[in-house]
Amino acid sequence: MKEVIHTPVPYIEEEEYHINMGPQHPSTHGVLRLVVTLQGEIVKKLKPHCGYIHRGIEKMCEKDTYPQIIHLTDRMDYLSAHINNHAVCLLVENALQVEVPERVKYIRTIIDELTRIQSHQLWWACYGMDLGGLTCFFYGLRDREKILDIFEQSFGSRLLHSYYAPGGLMMDIHPDFQKNVKAFIKYFRKKIKDYDRILTGNVIMQERTRGIGILTRDNAISYAVTGPSGRASGFSCDVRKHYPYACYDKVDFKEILYTEGDTLHRYFARMEEMRESMKIIEQLIDNIPAGDYSAKMKAVLKLPAGEYYQRVETARGELGVYCISDGNKTPFRMKFRSPNFSNLGVLDSISRDTKIADLVAIGASLDFVIPDIDR
């Protein structure tokens, strides 16, 4: 006999009812299911149900070689695909003690920051749409397209790139790369003012999000909410600052910190981060040193037996890769600490006693990518 799996339904009080947000809902941005207990329009409880897009990436890693694993990490947080690749590359390089060329470090940093900008652009687009301002969606996607074009020109793909390889890059950048990136920065500095004009300065948007979904610093730390969401609560958690990798120790950038921790300041944190990312790129783009685009690597990569951990800062927070190797060409165990999973955990506690419209705004401000939650 097959055992029937019952989804646990939370206990409800009198005059309360459940509503299923998702798995297909316009504002869950993927197949996330939230069982929301409502009283009228007020959210009383909330229970996320994950697993609708679980693909067993961690298990699949166990039979793949390290260069193959990079292709799987693209599929976790597809908006930070490069940064996910970066984590695995750094892990392998540190384990094998390979010194990657300076050129690679520069290019990786620039592309990581471009990835962060395009991720935040898509977030901004969806944030506007979740609040009901549909025009934002098109503005955001229009500008994101420019970055995707730069990516496509250099390495042929727009979403799932797998551009980084252990030891360096798959191929060198396009000769026009620097010129195009500089043109984009110039273009986007102008366009980000439009973003402020249409959404940031809008009184409806500010009134709807100010003081809603307050995440205190203590809560952010105990729930391990990282990334812009955590930093908006005053939790200084930028991996780029605290554990610098690639070129982040060479560049000058601010860690955006706010103390309010409400939905509006999570918005501000991401908007400011886009500006900081542009600053980082501007510092590096003219100084890319000449050299090889990859270090000399063995044909088959075997990590020495032991445990390894590497963390990077994706667009949504801290991505940790934990790997146990038994000396073979495939890892014995691979574990990803994905930022979205931890950020989802806090949704229940910060959205209680808000309206259902606020829940959508809070969800948008936490910026979920569902495949990263389920992996």
Added chain:
Amino acid sequence: MAFSIYDFTSFNQAIDKALYNALPPVWALIVEMTIIGLVFLLFYALVGLFLVYAERKVCAFMQNRVGPNRVGPYGIFQTIADFIKLLMKELITIKNSDKLLFNLAPFIVIIASFMAIAAIPFGKGLHAIDFDIGILYVIAVSSLGVVGILLAGWSSNNKYSLIGAMRSGAQIVSYELSVGLSLLTIIILAGTMQFSQIVEGQATGWFIFKGHIPAFIAFVMFLIASTAETNRGPFDLAEAESELTAGFHTEYSGIKFAFFFLAEYMNMFIVASIAATVFLGGWMPFHVGGWSGFNHIMDFIPPFIWYLGKTAFVIFLMMWFKWTFPRLRIDQLLNLEWKYLLPINLVNILVMAFIVLMGWHF
């Protein structure tokens, strides 16, 4: 039979006379009503199709897109193709829903908007009925539509629909006050509720200019409140597609959905016509006192073109709001009405009454 595109009165009277001569009075009345009904039905469909197309183009231009451009030149047949598709779609009836109310709701919504057109003057002599309480009738009839929305939400047996319907109920009950009060401000100035006389009263200047600042405030209030009353963004809480998937019409498909869709655009057209008639002079051309040459050129443009132009302007304003602002939350929506719009409107009426009493208006 004298016929001119500047004045339809004699044309209408000639038809009326001919019918009453040819037929017994009862039959003449029935034939007249049928003709008017058919004309309005055609008009309704055309305006609905055009507005859907216009909105898609306007929003496309605001969003850096091209909009429909495949079916016909500039995509003008796109909405026709869409409606053919909607006509052929399956009508899904949900299990455990209240079948009678579920099927009745779209008709109530569409009948309410259909009835409101009857009182609107489209040009000189171009109105179905010229009530002496025209404005009152239009306000009364257009707010019937909320009954349909409430029924749709209730009978769908869907929680999203129910939340949407309840929001819509709260919203329309509140904003109906502001619509009424802002129109009342102009009624004080005009001294009549009859649409034809309101338009005649604006021969020397539109009420928005005649009534000093109170008339302008009333116009802005009317725009805000009527946008809310037609459930359009930024007040589209009843639909709120990012929160409630599609709100009250989540469970509707095919032609029943098309009814809600059409009714939304017709309601927009109706409130825009009222705004154009009451504040912007309806079919009255734009006149400047003393400039007889200019006034003469303005008179060349037929009245219904003036009327349609002004209506289109107000509709464009409403589309502009929708594609620029994010949505309000339900408590902010009610705060806006009860704490801001209503007190401002009440003071505004007093100011207007004072101005009219002192004879300070133009």
